[in-house]
Amino acid sequence: xxxxxxxxxxxxxxxxxxTSCTEDDEPKTLAAGEVSIEFDHVFGPNQxxxxxxxxxxxxxxxxxxxxxxxxxxxxxxxxxxTDGSWYTVPESYYIVDLGVNDGxxxxxxxxxxxxxxxIEMMFGVDSLxxxxxxxxxxLDPAKGMFxxxxxxxxxxxxxxxxxxxxxxxxxxxxxxxxxxxAVPTVKAYSLGKLTVDGDREAEIHMVANxxxxxxxxxGLAVRSTTHMPGAVAKQMTGTFYDGIxxxxxxx
Amino acid sequence: xxxxxxxxxxxxxxxxxxxLSCQGDRDxxxxxxxxxxxxxxxxxxxxxxxxxxxxxxxxxxxxxxLSKDSTVxxxxxxxxxxxxxxxxxxxxVGVGGKMGSRNSPAIVNAAWQTSFMWDGGINxxxxxxxxxxTNEVEMAEDMNHIIQKLSRNDLYRxxxxxxxxxxxxxxxxxxxxxxxxxxxxxxxxxxxxxxKQGKSAxxxxxxxxxxxxxxxxxxxxxxxxxxxxxxxNTGIGSKSNDTGRYKxxxxxxxxxxxKVPSLRNVALTYPYMHDGSIRNLRSVLDYYSEGIxxxxxxxxxxxxxxxxxxFLTEDEKDKLLSFLNTLTDFTFTTNPLFAE
Numbered sequence: 206x207x208x209x210x211x212x213x214x215x216x217x218x219x220x221x222x223x224t225s226c227t228e229d230d231e232p233k234t235l236a237a238g239e240v241s242i243e244f245d246h247v248f249g250p251n252q253x254x255x256x257x258x259x260x261x262x263x264x265x266x267x268x269x270x271x272x273x274x275x276x277x278x279x280x281x282x283x284x285x286x287t288d289g290s291w292y293t294v295p296e297s298y299y300i301v302d303l304g305v306n307d308g309x310x311x312x313x314x315x316x317x318x319x320x321x322x323x324i325e326m327m328f329g330v331d332s333l334x335x336x337x338x339x340x341x342x343x344l345d346p347a348k349g350m351f352x353x354x355x356x357x358x359x360x361x362x363x364x365x366x367x368x369x370x371x372x373x374x375x376x377x378x379x380x381x382x383x384x385x386x387a388v389p390t391v392k393a394y395s396l397g398k399l400t401v402d403g404d405r406e407a408e409i410h411m412v413a414n415x416x417x418x419x420x421x422x423x424g425l426a427v428r429s430t431t432h433m434p435g436a437v438a439k440q441m442t443g444t445f446y447d448g449i450x451x452x453x454x455x456x
Numbered sequence: 457x458x459x460x461x462x463x464x465x466x467x468x469x470x471x472x473x474x475x476l477s478c479q480g481d482r483d484x485x486x487x488x489x490x491x492x493x494x495x496x497x498x499x500x501x502x503x504x505x506x507x508x509x510x511x512x513x514x515x516x517x518x519x520x521x522l523s524k525d526s527t528v529x530x531x532x533x534x535x536x537x538x539x540x541x542x543x544x545x546x547x548x549v550g551v552g553g554k555m556g557s558r559n560s561p562a563i564v565n566a567a568w569q570t571s572f573m574w575d576g577g578i579n580x581x582x583x584x585x586x587x588x589x590t591n592e593v594e595m596a597e598d599m600n601h602i603i604q605k606l607s608r609n610d611l612y613r614x615x616x617x618x619x620x621x622x623x624x625x626x627x628x629x630x631x632x633x634x635x636x637x638x639x640x641x642x643x644x645x646x647x648x649x650x651x652k653q654g655k656s657a658x659x660x661x662x663x664x665x666x667x668x669x670x671x672x673x674x675x676x677x678x679x680x681x682x683x684x685x686x687x688x689n690t691g692i693g694s695k696s697n698d699t700g701r702y703k704x705x706x707x708x709x710x711x712x713x714x715k716v717p718s719l720r721n722v723a724l725t726y727p728y729m730h731d732g733s734i735r736n737l738r739s740v741l742d743y744y745s746e747g748i749x750x751x752x753x754x755x756x757x758x759x760x761x762x763x764x765x766x767f768l769t770e771d772e773k774d775k776l777l778s779f780l781n782t783l784t785d786f787t788f789t790t791n792p793l794f795a796e
Binding site: 338435 | 573577580582583589591599628631632635703704
């Protein structure tokens with residue numbers, strides 16, 4: 206009996222120590238933190254740094270253009286964990302706005318701690334929120350990104366001046382969520398490994414080329430305004446969204 | 457309290473829901489409508505219907521503070537005595553005397569509407585008011601400025617706080633409150649309704665008119681809401697450059713189509729058609745009977761025996777008019793709950 210008791214104690218101790226060993230080997234639990242997405246903007250094939258109120262020449266069109274406004278919706282961000290599962294950011298709607306301070310920097314708060322390999326986001330606003338009545342936050346119609354007369358979000362607004370335009374200005378309000386001209390586009394990017402752990406920096410850098418609005422579209426001499434959903438909105442946003450690429454991460 | 461479509465203070469009547477719905481000392485309201493009405497399109501959802509919210513919406517509806525220069529309110533062009541259509545004007549006048557291009561529609565049973573405006577461009581009642589509030593030829597105001605003005609006003613600030621329990625007024629709350637008022641503008645006590653409910657009976661002429669109506673008009677204006685909410689080309693639009701539904705869908709087949717309006721209270725909503733171009737109801741019947749001209753995109757239901765138009769004798773027009781007058785609901789147009 207005595208032997209048996211000793212054996213049981215020994216076994217118990219070894220189990221305990223085994224357990225504690227496992228704890229030491231496992232990665233410690235990572236704390237929830239902020240993931241930020243910075244959109245850097247460039248213009249044209251030479252990737253000139255893009256700013257408002259600066260004149261650029263569109264290479265394909267040979268037209269000069271100076272932007273006073275550039276805004277677009279990014280929504281429905283999801284992050285893929287190393288185990289292959291996805292974390293969906295709740296109420297994930299943002300306006301990238303080059304006209305406001307820190308407006309190109311999206312702050313995704315309270316993202317669960319862990320390692321992420323991919324990010325998915327939608328450029329534009331999903332159809333459901335276009336038909337769901339009065340919204341708040343980035344989707345507040347008071348933000349000036351909603352058509353009052355033809356319900357739906359203006360998913361991209363680009364305005365400015367150009368000597369190529371007949372009246373000297375241009376204004377493109379592009380959107381639409383229905384049928385063949387639906388603008389919203391989901392894109393996924395591989396990140397390598399992004400670690401979220403409390404206050405540790407987790408920043409994703411994307412690059413968007415504003416000149417790509419006219420990658421295939423007619424120039425400003427032909428068309429200097431569009432304020433509706435349709436083929437033009439689909440084409441211009443399509444080539445712009447296509448050109449939004451992942452650049453690097455800061456961990 | 458029986459016929460205006462609302463039962464107040466339902467908190468008193470329901471068990472568990474009482475606890476939930478009476479939070480914040482707000483009294484919930486319920487939509488009430490006759491059993492022969494279909495389910496409404498809008499059922500409030502996140503927008504919790506309360507008597508305080510309804511009152512706030514009503515105050516906003518009648519307040520010109522919502523317009524750019526405080527001269528025009530929603531009620532300026534949507535008058536209760538005209539079933540919330542304009543005061544007999546073809547095209548409504550907005551801030552600075554600017555003229556709109558379409559006739560102000562009545563606001564009647566809006567909670568059943570599937571889309572808003574003559575072209576159906578607005579897809580949800582909650583954001584319906586965004587268009588007239590901001591349109592240059594209507595109230596011409598900016599949403600952010602409206603919120604600033606309301607936030608500066610002590611009464612509004614405390615009302616919004618009481619209804620929505622949030623520290624700041626946001627556009628959603630303005631839209632929600634206006635929706636609470638507008639969605640409750642339920643008209644269901646016309647003579648037609650009382651006949652339907654067995655409380656009254658048509659006279660001989662009304663009865664004949666009803667039969668004619670079912671035969672000749674009910675394809676597009678079916679009971680009990682007297683519209684099928686579709687878009688149709690009646691030939692009226694082709695006289696102007698307003699292409700109607702086409703502007704929204706960009707579908708060639710929708711050129712000159714406009715929404716079929718409800719005929720409830722139709723006797724009060726003159727002048728008629730999307731452009732207010734027909735002055736009285738008899739002339740509308742004349743138009744449908746003898747005025748329609750052949751055109752490519754004319755609605756197929758307006759052809760009878762291969763010819764455009766729904767022919768009516770003068771006697772039939774008299775009878776139809778008698779029936780159409782039974783759709784007038786004075787309980788609705790005089791209900792003090794809806795008044796300023």
